Amino acid sequence: xxxxxxxxxxxxxxxxxxxxxxxxxxxxxxxxxxxxxxxxxxxxxxxxxxxxxxxxxxxxxxxxxxxxxxxxxxxxxxxxxxxxxxxxxxxxxxxxxxxxxxxxxxxxxxxxxxxxxxxxxxxxxxxxxxxxxxxxxxxxxxxxxxxxxxxxxxxxxxxxxxxxxxxxxxxxxxxxxxxxxxxxxxxxxxxxxxxxxxxxxxxxxxxxxxxxxxxxxxxxxxxxxxxxxxxxxxxxxxxxxxxxxxxxxxxxxxxxxxxxxxxxxxxxxxxxxxxxxxxxxxxxxxxxxxxxxxxxxxxxxxxxxxxxxxxxxxxxxxxxxxxxxxxxxxxxxxxxxxxxxxxxxxxxxxxxxxxxxxxxxxxxxxxxxxxxxxxxxxxxxxxxxxxxxxxxxxxxxxxxxxxxxxxxxxxxxxxxxxxxxxxxxxxxxxxxxxxxxxxxxxxxxxxxxxxxxxxxxxxxxxxxxxxxxxxxxxxxxxxxxx
Numbered sequence: 001x002x003x004x005x006x007x008x009x010x011x012x013x014x015x016x017x018x019x020x021x022x023x024x025x026x027x028x029x030x031x032x033x034x035x036x037x038x039x040x041x042x043x044x045x046x047x048x049x050x051x052x053x054x055x056x057x058x059x060x061x062x063x064x065x066x067x068x069x070x071x072x073x074x075x076x077x078x079x080x081x082x083x084x085x086x087x088x089x090x091x092x093x094x095x096x097x098x099x100x101x102x103x104x105x106x107x108x109x110x111x112x113x114x115x116x117x118x119x120x121x122x123x124x125x126x127x128x129x130x131x132x133x134x135x136x137x138x139x140x141x142x143x144x145x146x147x148x149x150x151x152x153x154x155x156x157x158x159x160x161x162x163x164x165x166x167x168x169x170x171x172x173x174x175x176x177x178x179x180x181x182x183x184x185x186x187x188x189x190x191x192x193x194x195x196x197x198x199x200x201x202x203x204x205x206x207x208x209x210x211x212x213x214x215x216x217x218x219x220x221x222x223x224x225x226x227x228x229x230x231x232x233x234x235x236x237x238x239x240x241x242x243x244x245x246x247x248x249x250x251x252x253x254x255x256x257x258x259x260x261x262x263x264x265x266x267x268x269x270x271x272x273x274x275x276x277x278x279x280x281x282x283x284x285x286x287x288x289x290x291x292x293x294x295x296x297x298x299x300x301x302x303x304x305x306x307x308x309x310x311x312x313x314x315x316x317x318x319x320x321x322x323x324x325x326x327x328x329x330x331x332x333x334x335x336x337x338x339x340x341x342x343x344x345x346x347x348x349x350x351x352x353x354x355x356x357x358x359x360x361x362x363x364x365x366x367x368x369x370x371x372x373x374x375x376x377x378x379x380x381x382x383x384x385x386x387x388x389x390x391x392x393x394x395x396x397x398x399x400x401x402x403x404x405x406x407x408x409x410x411x412x413x414x415x416x417x418x419x420x421x422x423x424x425x426x427x428x429x430x431x432x433x434x435x436x437x438x439x440x441x442x443x444x445x446x447x448x449x450x451x452x453x454x455x456x457x458x459x460x461x462x463x464x465x466x467x468x469x470x471x472x473x474x475x476x477x478x479x480x481x482x
Contacts, residue, residue, distance in 0.1 A: 037131075037144035037324040039271070041152075042161040042264055046327070051163045051171075053140035058260055059170040060137045066091035067101070069300035070133055072258075077104040078126065078299065079257035082241055089242060102306065103298040109213075109253050109421030117206065118295040119213050120273050121285065121318045125309070127266050128322065129299040136302035144324050147267035150186060151194045151216060158185035164261050171260040175236045176248040177227035188228040189465035192408050193219040193393045193416050196272070202451060203281045206289070207379070208273075210449050211415055217269050218420030219393050224261060225251015230392040230470045253421050271326045277334055284319055284334040287312065345379065345481035348372045349458045354385075355475045357394075360467035361403075364475055366458040372482050374454045380414065382450070382460075383476040385443040389423045391470040397461040398452055406463050414460070415450040422446045440476050452480070 040047035064071035073091050081104055084096045093099060107126075108118040127145060135143040149157045160180040164171045174181070186194075193215035202208040225248035226234055232246035240255045249259040256262055276282045290311050297309040309317070320333035349366040356362075372378055382396065394417040395408060407413065422437075422444065437444045458480055 035323060037142065039144045039267055039324055039326045040146050041149040041157070041327060042146040043149070043156055043159075044327070047146040047161075049140065050143055050146050051161065053138035053143045054134050054145070054260075054263075055163060055170050056139075057134040057137040061133075062170055067093060069103070069304040069306070070137065070302075074101065074104075074300075075130055075133070076257040076262075077101070079107045079262075080105055080109075080254045082254040085241055087242060090240065103300065106296055106298060107253065107257075108295060115293050115295050116213060117209060117285065117290055117293060120209055120269075121290075121314055122295065122297065123266050124270050124273075124318050124322070125297060125299060125314060127263055127270065128324075129301065129307070130263060131324070132302040133300075145267045146264055147271050147326065148261070148264040149268060149271075150220065151196055151268070151272070155185050159183055160261065161264070164264075173249060173259045173261070175238050175240075175245075176224055176250060176259060176261070177234075179227055180224060186223065189393055190219055190223045190228070192395070192465060193418070195408055197409055198413060198415060199272075200276055200279060200281065202276075203283060204451070205283045205285050207449060207451055208276055208283075209285075212269065212272060212276075214418045214420075214448065215393060215416035216272075217265075218418035219416065220265055221250050221256060221420040222247075222391060222393075222418060224248060224259070224265070225256075226391065228392075228466070230466065230468045232391070232470055251420070252423070271329055274326065274329050274331055278329065278332050282334070284336050285315065287315060287336055290315070346370070347479060348378065348482050349478075349480040351478045354477070357384075357462055357464075357469065357473040357475055360464050362462040362475065364460045364462070364478055366460065366478050366480060368457060371456065372454060372480075376482050378452045378454060379481050380450050380452050380458075380460070381479045381481065382417070382448045383440070383445050383478075384417070384448070385440050385445045385474045385476050386419070386422070387443060387472040389471065390419045390473050392464065392466065392468070393418050395463045395465065396448070396450065397463060399455055399457065399459050400461050406465075411453075414452055415448070417446075417448050417462075419446055443474070445476060 040050060042051060058072060061070060061072035061075065066073035068074060081094070081100070085094065088095055094101070108115050108122050131143070131145040134145070135141060148161060160183070163169050165181050165183055166172055199208070199211055202211065226246065234246055236245050236248050238245045238249065238255065240249065240258050249255040250262060277284065294311065297311070297314045299307050301307050315336065319336070322331050325331055348370055349368045351364055351366040355364050395406065396414040396417060397406065397412045398414050400412040439445060460478055462475060
């Protein structure tokens with residue numbers, strides 16, 4: 001009887017512990033902050049005190065040990081970290097991937113994997129936790145992460161915010177395009193990819209996520225990292241890796257978050273996503289699609305405590321429990337939407353013969369397999385291989401009649417192709433969480449997906465605005481689906 005009574009007591013205790021964990025877990029998810037914070041454009045007068053608070057916090061974060069989850073190094077490495085850093089000057093406890101710390105290496109920039117569906121949601125939660133850390137360390141209780149509104153056509157918004165250009169500021173980074181650090185506005189072909197008309201026309205979360213990932217997101221990463229240089233002639237001293245490189249911190253996924261401007265860039269991407277979500281075209285992600293390609297959501301709160309969310313919890317927070325708004329955009333809760341699985345669509349036309357992209361204009365005529373239904377949307381999937389990461393922004397057009405002027409606002413324009421993240425995880429390197437890059441004939445590839453208007457024939461044109469190519473690029477295949 002004593003043994004039986006003891007067993008019952010143990011079971012009751014275990015059940016109590018389970019109940020306690022369940023209740024506290026629910027509290028973590030359901031507890032809402034009644035305070036609403038406002039994220040201001042970085043050039044506005046309202047943003048000044050927020051940027052000053054961020055500068056104070058970053059100075060503290062840079063003084064912390066890299067083993068501290070609140071430190072600049074630890075928070076940056078959550079996004080990604082180089083596989084190997086010899087004689088690491090900032091973090092002696094990390095030299096290679098065998099020493100990865102909890103929560104590191106988690107961004108969703110695989111060039112062809114389905115995990116890209118987590119791109120917007122994961123980054124929203126990432127910068128949100130960073131925002132809370134800055135609020136605590138700076139002592140400014142009203143802090144909200146400003147955004148860099150570079151898509152605004154006014155010249156003022158095209159310049160890097162002043163505090164990031166001050167060499168005495170903790171937000172300054174020398175390993176970035178020097179023109180921006182000198183106070184010059186964004187220039188060249190990058191401005192074409194900051195046009196939002198095509199992006200905001202999408203009515204599918206999958207397509208919107210893929211295309212904002214390319215531009216303006218990836219395009220701005222590359223520009224901040226190397227400007228208009230697409231040949232790799234620039235040279236930067238990368239302090240994070242202790243190497244000389246042709247791209248700044250922001251231009252390479254493993255070091256992107258080590259540049260403090262990363263946070264304002266992604267605050268703006270978050271803002272653009274919310275603007276689209278609030279629009280008549282905006283759709284929410286579908287839980288089933290995200291769970292089909294699971295991804296970890298591991299972050300740290302303002303006290304350095306580890307926080308892990310299930311995909312369901314991450315979605316609940318991203319679409320309904322955020323505690324901030326932007327100065328021009330409110331976060332309106334959105335019900336999860338049914339997401340069409342593009343992979344299951346019927347093939348209408350295709351081209352499987354590779355074409356080398358070695359000129360400013362490259363044409364690819366597809367073979368029509370069946371006549372499309374004029375009442376249903378069409379999507380095109382483009383697969384491009386290369387021997388090294390292509391630089392700059394490429395544009396895709398369909399059935400263009402005028403061979404002269406190429407405009408990304410005309411009816412033949414399909415979308416932008418940018419290759420930020422294409423060197424994320426190459427085949428043969430350590431493939432963390434199964435995030436390995438797909439290859440064709442041992443060449444890494446990146447896939448792009450666009451929505452296109454109805455047509456009975458399909459002639460696609462790849463256009464490079466400045467006509468220069470930094471890599472051996474091939475258009476491997478084009479598939480039109482309905």
